[in-house]
Amino acid sequence: MRTTMHSEGYVLIYLPEHPRAHNGYVYQHIVEWEKANGQPLPEGWTVHHRNEIKTDNRPENLEAMSRPDHVRHHMTPEKAREMQRKTVDARKQNGSYAHELRSHCKYGHPLVAGNVGPAPGRKRARRCLTCHRERERKRREDRRKND
Numbered sequence: 141m142r143t144t145m146h147s148e149g150y151v152l153i154y155l156p157e158h159p160r161a162h163n164g165y166v167y168q169h170i171v172e173w174e175k176a177n178g179q180p181l182p183e184g185w186t187v188h189h190r191n192e193i194k195t196d197n198r199p200e201n202l203e204a205m206s207r208p209d210h211v212r213h214h215m216t217p218e219k220a221r222e223m224q225r226k227t228v229d230a231r232k233q234n235g236s237y238a239h240e241l242r243s244h245c246k247y248g249h250p251l252v253a254g255n256v257g258p259a260p261g262r263k264r265a266r267r268c269l270t271c272h273r274e275r276e277r278k279r280r281e282d283r284r285k286n287d
């Protein structure tokens with residue numbers, strides 16, 4: 141069986157007919173888990189190495205988890221603190237007036253004259269009028285559906 145190393149330390153095996161194959165290669169731990177469990181790995185799931193050794197693909201070392209569970213599983217208190225710190229730093233750097241300096245709304249509409257209006261109830265905030273109109277239209281549509 142042709143295998144190769146993934147840049148992150150996982151073993152890849154040559155199996156071009158596998159639905160998860162990229163350039164003909166699939167993670168060996170996925171193939172081994174699927175073989176041991178007699179089913180394809182569910183969409184959005186990942187296979188965790190119980191002993192954290194990424195090349196140890198014995199079935200008893202493999203455990204399927206949903207991605208959020210997997211992230212939580214690897215989250216140590218130190219890592220969680222580190223992430224928290226980064227978020228706070230980023231907020232400090234952007235300053236508390238970040239909403240005034242934005243050039244685009246979160247949906248990518250440019251916040252230029254004609255497309256910005258005051259946000260009721262929030263003194264300094266500006267809102268995207270394209271999004272506002274879209275929301276209003278949706279609300280009207282929903283109302284019509286409920287009639």
Ligand SMILES: [Zn+2]
Nearest residue numbers: 187188189210
């Ligand atoms: Zn893992």
Ligand SMILES: [Zn+2]
Nearest residue numbers: 245249268271
């Ligand atoms: Zn918008």
